[in-house]
Amino acid sequence: MDKSHVKVWENCLSIIKDNVSAQSFKTWFEPIKPVKLSGNVLTIQVPSQFFYEWLEEHYITLLKKTVRKELGAEGKLEYSIIMEGAFNSAKPYTVKIPTTNRKELKNPSVQMPIDLSNKAIRNPFIIPGLKNVNVESQLNPNYSFENFIEGDCNRLARSAGFAVANKPGGTAFNPLLIYGGVGLGKTHLAHAIGIQIKNNFPGKTVLYVSSEKFTHQFIDAVRNNNQNDFVHFYQMIDVLIIDDVQFFAGKDKTQDVFFHVFNHLHQNGKQLVLTADKAPVEMQGMEQRLLSRFKWGLSADLQVPGLETRIAILEKKIYADGIDMPKEVLEYLAYSITTNIRELEGALISLLAQSSLNKKAITLDLAKNMIDKFVKNTAREVSIDYIQKVVCDYFDLPIELLKSKTRKREVVQARQIAMYFAKNMTKSSLATIGLHCGGKDHATVLHACRTVNNLMDTDKRFKNYIEELNKKISIQ
Ligand code: ADP
Ligand code: MG
Numbered sequence: 001m002d003k004s005h006v007k008v009w010e011n012c013l014s015i016i017k018d019n020v021s022a023q024s025f026k027t028w029f030e031p032i033k034p035v036k037l038s039g040n041v042l043t044i045q046v047p048s049q050f051f052y053e054w055l056e057e058h059y060i061t062l063l064k065k066t067v068r069k070e071l072g073a074e075g076k077l078e079y080s081i082i083m084e085g086a087f088n089s090a091k092p093y094t095v096k097i098p099t100t101n102r103k104e105l106k107n108p109s110v111q112m113p114i115d116l117s118n119k120a121i122r123n124p125f126i127i128p129g130l131k132n133v134n135v136e137s138q139l140n141p142n143y144s145f146e147n148f149i150e151g152d153c154n155r156l157a158r159s160a161g162f163a164v165a166n167k168p169g170g171t172a173f174n175p176l177l178i179y180g181g182v183g184l185g186k187t188h189l190a191h192a193i194g195i196q197i198k199n200n201f202p203g204k205t206v207l208y209v210s211s212e213k214f215t216h217q218f219i220d221a222v223r224n225n226n227q228n229d230f231v232h233f234y235q236m237i238d239v240l241i242i243d244d245v246q247f248f249a250g251k252d253k254t255q256d257v258f259f260h261v262f263n264h265l266h267q268n269g270k271q272l273v274l275t276a277d278k279a280p281v282e283m284q285g286m287e288q289r290l291l292s293r294f295k296w297g298l299s300a301d302l303q304v305p306g307l308e309t310r311i312a313i314l315e316k317k318i319y320a321d322g323i324d325m326p327k328e329v330l331e332y333l334a335y336s337i338t339t340n341i342r343e344l345e346g347a348l349i350s351l352l353a354q355s356s357l358n359k360k361a362i363t364l365d366l367a368k369n370m371i372d373k374f375v376k377n378t379a380r381e382v383s384i385d386y387i388q389k390v391v392c393d394y395f396d397l398p399i400e401l402l403k404s405k406t407r408k409r410e411v412v413q414a415r416q417i418a419m420y421f422a423k424n425m426t427k428s429s430l431a432t433i434g435l436h437c438g439g440k441d442h443a444t445v446l447h448a449c450r451t452v453n454n455l456m457d458t459d460k461r462f463k464n465y466i467e468e469l470n471k472k473i474s475i476q
Pocket of ligand 1: 143147148149150154180181182183184185186187188189313341342345
């Protein structure tokens with residue numbers, strides 16, 4: 001903690017000033033002196049026991065909020081009380097006490113024996129159910145924008161996230177809902193937004209929480225009869241990031257409390273960032289009023305990354321880890337794993353593990369071997385893209401030509417071969433294969449397969465090509 005107690009208290013005062021009348025401020029806050037700050041506990045000195053009780057009775061909520069805002073969710077306040085007339089340590093202090101409340105107040109002069117002067121009275125802001133929450137934002141520094149590769153698959157979501165990070169609560173993207181399938185980068189992007197906001201606005205309270213954790217905290221709060229604390233805690237966040245809101249499905253009470261937190265934050269210009277596995281229209285088990293709130297801002301989806309983005313992501317990873325890997329291996333991984341980024345990373349990690357455990361160089365063979373095992377359970381097949389790449393490499397043709405409509409002889413033949421392998425090695429329909437290979441129709445693909453079969457029967461050299469290609473494409 002690098003803030004000094006004076007600075008922290010100064011910050012607190014500037015917030016308090018905006019929330020109480022000028023007279024109250026002068027009476028109840030100006031006389032307070034900050035004494036020390038140790039960890040997240042700020043000690044303030046108040047002129048009397050009575051003064052302390054008055055603060056506790058009338059300003060506790062404001063003080064709590066303010067202190068937490070400055071010191072984080074586990075920020076605590078301790079009072080140090082000056083006794084009147086205690087060894088001249090302080091001038092006796094008189095406060096004005098509104099007569100209406102007088103009956104509830106104790107007489108300060110009979111309260112404390114002198115030897116208790118300066119004894120701190122703990123005022124812990126412990127919120128049951130939040131005990132395990134770190135005061136910090138819960139952000140993973142690795143999930144930054146710098147580490148988030150941009151591609152067609154995430155362009156909208158990424159730039160909306162970036163806009164939000166530069167102006168939290170100040171864009172039309174509130175809430176920003178990022179949705180998409182597993183392993184496509186929702187959590188990463190959500191963290192990136194939080195990290196960027198912390199960088200841009202260090203004073204803002206940013207909190208990342210999974211909806212699962214939110215739910216458990218809420219259940220605990222209910223159990224401990226602490227619902228209000230729970231709600232207040234969440235209502236003082238400036239930027240609330242809730243991951244995987246689909247987890248709220250069917251949990252009416254949690255949805256209800258989230259609805260209130262949402263409204264409070266939204267009304268106060270605070271930013272909400274949500275992630276989900278589906279678009280709001282497709283979410284089930286979610287209250288209508290909540291769904292309609294989700295649609296207030298922007299819903300941006302993350303899609304399966306294209307080949308180039310997959311390659312860029314792998315390149316970034318191996319570069320960051322300082323690993324040397326042949327380009328063909330990297331491309332092979334990117335071509336083979338098309339489902340999502342988490343699997344792509346998983347494949348890379350197992351490959352690295354295999355190579356270092358068995359002291360084997362990272363080669364294409366090792367990669368093929370590993371991929372075969374790694375993706376065995378997920379009904380793996382070679383992709384059309386990969387087939388096209390191998391065929392093009394083999395004939396030394398640019399892949400764009402193969403995907404184009406050109407009728408040049410050598411391209412036509414390579415394209416037919418690619419179609420033939422796609423038909424035999426993937427489960428793709430003839431129409432899909434045609435679409436990938438120069439926008440042809442299914443009849444053209446059938447024709448290509450027949451042509452290749454015929455040529456293999458009649459042309460030995462051609463048959464050789466096919467056999468060699470077959471080896472290259474097949475997974476060992
Ligand atoms: P989700 O929350 O959608 O299931 P994650 O955010 O956990 O997905 O992403 C899975 C993995 O993929 C993480 O390790 C993440 O860093 C990585 N990842 C996702 N998108 C990108 C990207 N655009 N650039 C780099 N890494 C990414
Ligand atoms: Mg996630």
